[in-house]
Structures are given as C-alpha cells and as structure tokens.
Amino acid sequence: MTVADDVMDALVRTTFEVAGVLTRIGGEHDLSLTQLRVLGILSDRRLRVTDLAAYLGLDKSTMSTLIARAERRGLLARGKNPDDGRVVEVYMTPAGIELTERVKDDIRRALTPATGRLDPQQLGQLANLLDVVSARPSRAHAEPGPTAAR
Numbered sequence: 001m002t003v004a005d006d007v008m009d010a011l012v013r014t015t016f017e018v019a020g021v022l023t024r025i026g027g028e029h030d031l032s033l034t035q036l037r038v039l040g041i042l043s044d045r046r047l048r049v050t051d052l053a054a055y056l057g058l059d060k061s062t063m064s065t066l067i068a069r070a071e072r073r074g075l076l077a078r079g080k081n082p083d084d085g086r087v088v089e090v091y092m093t094p095a096g097i098e099l100t101e102r103v104k105d106d107i108r109r110a111l112t113p114a115t116g117r118l119d120p121q122q123l124g125q126l127a128n129l130l131d132v133v134s135a136r137p138s139r140a141h142a143e144p145g146p147t148a149a150r
Contacts, residue, residue, distance in 0.1 A: 011133070021110045029103055034058075038066060039092065039100045042076065046089040049078075075099060 001009075019033070026036045037056060041047070047055075053063035067090055070076040075096035081087035092100065118126060 017114075018111070021107065025103060025106045025110060028106070029099060031103070035066060035070065036103065038070065039075070039096060039103070042090060042092050043097070043100050046079075046081070046091040048087060048089055052090060070096070 022036055023033055026033055031039070034056065038052065041052065041055060049063050049067060050060055052067075053060045056063065058066075067076055067078070071078070073095075074093055076090055077093050078088050078090055081089050115123060115126075
C-alpha cells in the first residue's frame with residue numbers, strides 16, 4: 001500500500017466511525033444526520049433556505065420540508081433579514097440552541113476516547129490538517145468571525 005492508500009483508508013475509516021457516532025446521537029435526540037447538519041450550520045448564523053439547501057446539496061423543496069419539521073418541533077424559525085426585509089432567513093430558536101448544545105456535549109463525550117489520546121499540540125495539528133482536507137482555512141490563519149458548521 002502507498003501512503004496515499006493509507007491516508008484514504010484512515011479517512012474512510014474515521015468518517016464511518018464519526019458518522020456512526022453522529023447517527024447514534026442524532027437518533028437519541030430524534031434527529032437524522034441531515035437534521036444534525038442543519039442545526040450545526042445554523043448554530044452561528046441565519047441563512048436563506050436556498051443557501052442552506054445549496055450547502056447541503058439538497059433541492060429547495062426537500063430543504064423546506066426539513067425546516068418545516070424542525071419548526072414544528074420548535075427548533076427553527078423563519079424571519080425577515082434585519083438588513084433586508086425582502087429576504088426570509090432560517091434561524092435557530094432558543095430550544096434549537098439548547099438542543100444543539102446538548103448534542104454537541106454528547107458528541108464531544110463520545111469522541112473523547114479517540115481524541116483524548118492526543119496531546120494539545122497533536123489536537124491542533126489534527127484540526128489544521130482536517131481543515132486543509134475539507135478545504136477550510138487553517139485555524140492558525142483564519143480571520144475572526146463565524147465558523148463553518150462542523
């Protein structure tokens with residue numbers, strides 16, 4: 001096997017393990033993996049339905065259905081953009097924020113056995129390498145501001 005094969009194998013194996021954790025924890029909170037992603041994306045921003053759909057690779061009608069379901073649960077709401085009243089955005093309600101924090105805590109606890117084996121320097125290196133792999137700006141060079149959903 002080549003180093004590239006080893007990296008690919010490690011990425012795929014890690015993705016499956018993390019996806020398994022996310023799926024399990026989402027299920028414990030009656031959330032699908034896609035719903036978890038929506039909450040993660042909206043945890044620090046408001047977005048138009050079309051922008052959210054594009055980010056997730058879904059069509060607008062599917063996205064609207066997911067949002068409507070979350071609205072019925074009291075997790076998301078729609079409202080006018082404060083700067084442009086013609087634009088309607090989706091945002092998290094206090095209940096959505098509270099649930100997202102609980103889910104993040106559960107995910108953190110579930111992943112700690114794996115990440116806990118790393119020292120702080122290794123954790124920083126891993127975060128930066130994963131940012132490179134996912135085409136995000138490195139944390140060491142990132143501008144302050146909203147973070148991308150994780």
